[in-house]
Amino acid sequence: MRFLLMGNPNVGKSALFNRLTGANVICSNYPGTTVLYCSGKMHYRDRIVELIDVPGTYSLEPRSRAEEIAVEMLDSEDVIINVVDATNLERNLYLTLEILERKKRVIVALNMWDDTKHQGIDINVEKLEKLLGVPVVPTVAVTGEGIKELVERMPQVATTTAKSRSEKKRWSKIGSIVSEVQVIKDKKHTLSERVIDATIKPLTGIPIALLVLFVTFTIIINIGNWTIGNVLDPLFYDYYGPWVRGFVEGVFPSGVIHHILLGESENFIESLGVLTTGVYVPIDMVLPFVILFYFMLSLLEDVGYLPRLATLLDTMMHRIGLHGSAIVPAILGLGCNVPGALATRIMETRKQRFIAATLLSICIPCLAQNAVIVGLLLKFGLRYILIVYSTLILLYIVVGLLLNKMIKGESPEILLEIPPYRVPNMHILLKKTWMRVRHFFLEAVPYVLAGVLFVNLLYVFGVVGFFGRIFGPFLSRWFGLPNEAILALIVGFLRKDVAVGMLAPLGLSAMQLTVACTILAIYFPCVATFAVLLRELGWRDMMKATALMVVVTLTVGGLMNLIFLSS
Amino acid sequence: MAKKSNEEYLGAIYKLTENGGSAKTGEIAKQLGIKSSSVTEMLNKLARKGYIKYEQYRGAVLTQKGKIAATKIKRKHRLLERFLHDVLGVRKSRVHKEACRLEHALSEDATDALDRVMDYPSRCPDDEKPIPQTKSDLKKNEFRLSNMEKGYVGKIKRFEGGRGFQLNLRSIGIREGKEVEIIAKEPMGGPVVVRTGKTTITIGRGMSSRIIVEVPK
Numbered sequence: 001m002r003f004l005l006m007g008n009p010n011v012g013k014s015a016l017f018n019r020l021t022g023a024n025v026i027c028s029n030y031p032g033t034t035v036l037y038c039s040g041k042m043h044y045r046d047r048i049v050e051l052i053d054v055p056g057t058y059s060l061e062p063r064s065r066a067e068e069i070a071v072e073m074l075d076s077e078d079v080i081i082n083v084v085d086a087t088n089l090e091r092n093l094y095l096t097l098e099i100l101e102r103k104k105r106v107i108v109a110l111n112m113w114d115d116t117k118h119q120g121i122d123i124n125v126e127k128l129e130k131l132l133g134v135p136v137v138p139t140v141a142v143t144g145e146g147i148k149e150l151v152e153r154m155p156q157v158a159t160t161t162a163k164s165r166s167e168k169k170r171w172s173k174i175g176s177i178v179s180e181v182q183v184i185k186d187k188k189h190t191l192s193e194r195v196i197d198a199t200i201k202p203l204t205g206i207p208i209a210l211l212v213l214f215v216t217f218t219i220i221i222n223i224g225n226w227t228i229g230n231v232l233d234p235l236f237y238d239y240y241g242p243w244v245r246g247f248v249e250g251v252f253p254s255g256v257i258h259h260i261l262l263g264e265s266e267n268f269i270e271s272l273g274v275l276t277t278g279v280y281v282p283i284d285m286v287l288p289f290v291i292l293f294y295f296m297l298s299l300l301e302d303v304g305y306l307p308r309l310a311t312l313l314d315t316m317m318h319r320i321g322l323h324g325s326a327i328v329p330a331i332l333g334l335g336c337n338v339p340g341a342l343a344t345r346i347m348e349t350r351k352q353r354f355i356a357a358t359l360l361s362i363c364i365p366c367l368a369q370n371a372v373i374v375g376l377l378l379k380f381g382l383r384y385i386l387i388v389y390s391t392l393i394l395l396y397i398v399v400g401l402l403l404n405k406m407i408k409g410e411s412p413e414i415l416l417e418i419p420p421y422r423v424p425n426m427h428i429l430l431k432k433t434w435m436r437v438r439h440f441f442l443e444a445v446p447y448v449l450a451g452v453l454f455v456n457l458l459y460v461f462g463v464v465g466f467f468g469r470i471f472g473p474f475l476s477r478w479f480g481l482p483n484e485a486i487l488a489l490i491v492g493f494l495r496k497d498v499a500v501g502m503l504a505p506l507g508l509s510a511m512q513l514t515v516a517c518t519i520l521a522i523y524f525p526c527v528a529t530f531a532v533l534l535r536e537l538g539w540r541d542m543m544k545a546t547a548l549m550v551v552v553t554l555t556v557g558g559l560m561n562l563i564f565l566s567s
Numbered sequence: 568m569a570k571k572s573n574e575e576y577l578g579a580i581y582k583l584t585e586n587g588g589s590a591k592t593g594e595i596a597k598q599l600g601i602k603s604s605s606v607t608e609m610l611n612k613l614a615r616k617g618y619i620k621y622e623q624y625r626g627a628v629l630t631q632k633g634k635i636a637a638t639k640i641k642r643k644h645r646l647l648e649r650f651l652h653d654v655l656g657v658r659k660s661r662v663h664k665e666a667c668r669l670e671h672a673l674s675e676d677a678t679d680a681l682d683r684v685m686d687y688p689s690r691c692p693d694d695e696k697p698i699p700q701t702k703s704d705l706k707k708n709e710f711r712l713s714n715m716e717k718g719y720v721g722k723i724k725r726f727e728g729g730r731g732f733q734l735n736l737r738s739i740g741i742r743e744g745k746e747v748e749i750i751a752k753e754p755m756g757g758p759v760v761v762r763t764g765k766t767t768i769t770i771g772r773g774m775s776s777r778i779i780v781e782v783p784k
């Protein structure tokens with residue numbers, strides 16, 4: 001028996017999900033698609049049942065892939081916990097009626113109950129329950145209020161005899177329900193509402209957005225660097241390094257396996273050993289940033305800031321065939337391109353998904369890459385880092401404009417609800433951060449280890465020399481980089497962070513490193529992202545995207561060589 | 568020569584009277600490529616049905632009803648021209664003929680979808696005539712949401728768009744009879760932010776131009 005949690009976006013559905021389920025939450029793809037949904041275990045009577053957090057939807061006539069999935073899931077299950085925003089009863093009841101008309105067994109969680117009191121909304125729950133014909137339980141998911149009663153009343157889930165209505169009849173039915181059960185005492189806008197609007201008006205909103213982004217990244221970079229310098233590096237160099245070397249040398253004093261496990265250098269970035277670089281890169285260089293990034297992102301998300309950012313950036317995004325909501329895959333991609341690629345599902349049309357996914361894989365370096373780029377280039381000075389990122393931002397716009405012109409299809413406009421600001425709940429915030437960090441590591445660590453192992457095997461079997469001889473002369477002249485750097489590009493297919501690490505021991509000039517880092521960022525997504533994109537876009541579109549990547553890489557690499565290296 | 572339909576007559580009269588004045592029998596005949604004698608009969612029929620006002624020597628003028636019907640057909644025609652030209656790559660000299668044949672088969676919903684796909688083009692490709700919005704005649708105190716200034720409050724009257732467009736707006740909370748306040752307008756043709764009740768919503772500029780709002784005096 002499975003329960004579905006359904007409701008409009010921004011009604012506290014995920015918070016309720018977190019309250020109802022324990023720690024064993026699994027997020028996976030809906031079969032055959034890349035739409036992500038989470039499922040967890042919940043107590044029901046004396047049993048453990050599965051609860052699924054369905055993507056938010058306003059109606060059962062879907063607008064995007066994610067909403068399509070929501071409807072498909074509804075068809076296959078019949079016990080629904082319908083989460084309704086008590087402060088916006090009228091609109092939320094539309095979905096409720098649609099679900100009831102499909103003869104599902106339903107219980108309604110009247111969430112955000114506490115907010116109704118501040119807002120002067122008075123709802124007669126008993127009457128609502130009678131009119132709907134299914135149990136209605138007031139809840140406050142963030143604090144846990146009413147959750148116990150909701151669970152207790154779940155066995156009373158009921159079906160109604162409601163027949164399928166037309167859209168017009170549904171609204172008039174809702175009108176009569178609302179007028180009977182709800183009284184609104186005070187409809188005036190509060191002062192805080194006025195102040196809050198400042199973040200969405202262009203004149204004040206844009207400076208605030210810049211400030212928010214600046215503060216966010218300052219926090220991530222500074223705390224991250226401090227942790228690495230003062231905690232993790234000493235741990236690695238003083239304890240882990242000597243220990244792992246002693247251990248391996250005790251078992252394999254020399255030879256191929258010794259080489260594969262430890263590499264050649266004492267330096268953790270350069271050695272390329274499975275147990276040295278393979279462990280150091282993900283744990284020391286990347287982990288602190290991953291945790292901080294996902295914490296800050298979840299914070300901005302839970303506070304309700306992202307839809308405002310989407311509104312402010314919509315004008316620009318519309319020019320490149322997307323709309324404001326496309327910042328979500330872009331920002332998620334800065335963490336890891338895999339969830340970023342998955343998030344392109346929120347876009348409505350094939351054209352938009354293609355543009356969002358292609359831009360993501362070309363212009364958005366993931367956190368692992370960002371960490372290593374900053375780690376490598378910072379010692380030469382900030383301007384090199386600025387060159388890398390300005391190039392990427394410029395590319396995002398230029399490639400976007402081009403794609404918008406080239407790709408046929410529809411680019412619908414933004415239609416997005418701006419939820420009120422909310423004080424986030426620390427427990428839920430941390431759980432969310434943890435889920436994301438865990439996902440990142442399940443994706444990342446195996447690939448880092450595989451990448452390092454792969455590089456070592458390539459060396460051992462002489463494949464490196466082979467590729468170097470074939471592609472090296474042309475690419476190295478074109479990009480202005482030494483032959484060995486081309487190998488890093490090959491490894492970059494597997495892991496970009498490892499590849500950037502491989503550049504470290506080559507003794508490149510600061511400018512050569514800058515060019516190499518930029519090329520690495522744009523030329524191909526890592527294997528994991530590629531697999532997801534392939535599933536999302538299909539072979540044909542993925543071939544187009546890949547061809548575009550090759551062209552863009554050669555163009556940009558050649559230009560950077562001309563501008564920065566040839567003189 | 569096949570018999571010309573009502574729609575074609577209305578389209579021709581619309582074109583001839585677009586810049587004021589009335590459409591003479593001879594002009595209509597020339598426009599449609601038929602004899603003047605058959606035009607007179609048809610004009611009498613259209614006048615009986617209430618689409619036009621027709622006097623033998625002054626020519627024909629569209630009534631309100633006729634204008635709405637003609638606007639619909641012209642919109643279809645010109646959008647089709649844009650589509651044939653921009654998307655299918657049909658030559659400019661041929662788009663008019665092709666569009667004439669297709670326009671009668673296109674539903675309102677498909678027309679709206681076409682408008683959206685083409686990102687709401689403003690003019691047709693061959694003679695740069697404006698593409699009309701259907702039901703574009705606003706009453707005295709009615710505004711398009713996109714034309715309202717920040718701080719204005721009004722009541723939503725109706726939508727100009729297909730079923731899907733209307734359903735999306737209604738299900739997110741933008742419904743007829745609801746009061747909306749303009750919270751912000753993003754610059755350079757960016758979206759409009761409105762508040763209705765406790766809900767704040769960002770709506771693209773193109774969409775918001777198809778939402779008609781009544782502003783109390």
